[in-house]
Amino acid sequence: MAKKLIQLGARPPIVSQLCHLTRKQSIAFFKTVQGKAPKQGMLPHDHQWAIRSAFNNIHASLFLSMIEDIRQRLCAPNLNATLLVAAYEIYSNVTSRILADRQFIQPRSGQHYPLDINRAWYLISLLSAGDLVFMVCGRCRARYLGMIHPDVSFSQCPICEVWTDRSGRRRWVSAKSKKLTLNKPSAR
Numbered sequence: 001m002a003k004k005l006i007q008l009g010a011r012p013p014i015v016s017q018l019c020h021l022t023r024k025q026s027i028a029f030f031k032t033v034q035g036k037a038p039k040q041g042m043l044p045h046d047h048q049w050a051i052r053s054a055f056n057n058i059h060a061s062l063f064l065s066m067i068e069d070i071r072q073r074l075c076a077p078n079l080n081a082t083l084l085v086a087a088y089e090i091y092s093n094v095t096s097r098i099l100a101d102r103q104f105i106q107p108r109s110g111q112h113y114p115l116d117i118n119r120a121w122y123l124i125s126l127l128s129a130g131d132l133v134f135m136v137c138g139r140c141r142a143r144y145l146g147m148i149h150p151d152v153s154f155s156q157c158p159i160c161e162v163w164t165d166r167s168g169r170r171r172w173v174s175a176k177s178k179k180l181t182l183n184k185p186s187a188r
């Protein structure tokens with residue numbers, strides 16, 4: 001399972017935690033599997049990543065929906081390596097099809113999915129803590145993530161409460177209205 005996690009891009013601290021290995025063991029194992037030393041520095045910790053854009057929100061919602069559905073079917077409330085690997089594999093399969101079918105959703109790099117497994121692991125903790133919550137859109141019925149946090153409360157459907165700018169990026173409706181308000185004085 002540690003090998004599988006590393007192949008999917010998981011960094012040593014996550015492998016240590018989920019597979020009950022020491023830090024040293026995880027780093028050594030990482031070097032064997034990936035053929036290079038792991039990236040240094042902090043793990044992803046931006047708690048607002050899922051609401052920074054409609055694009056991020058779609059990917060976070062897809063992945064966390066997998067986690068929730070698998071948890072419910074298996075009656076497995078706790079996060080373990082098997083659950084993370086299963087959900088991330090389904091997410092990456094679905095995402096590669098979306099990326100292949102729709103040109104307007106472009107991955108930042110051909111090799112990486114928009115939601116990296118390390119960030120995915122962090123998002124699970126936000127869902128468990130209740131910072132991220134599932135909403136169902138009243139219009140399109142999509143299940144998406146909203147945020148309830150002391151810093152920010154946010155809930156907009158990433159499918160229908162968006163508009164597309166000239167470069168083809170999907171932007172939140174709220175960002176649009178803010179932009180319109182800002183533009184008004186100069187337009188007159």
Ligand SMILES: [Zn+2]
Binds near residue numbers: 137140158160161
């Ligand atoms: Zn909607």
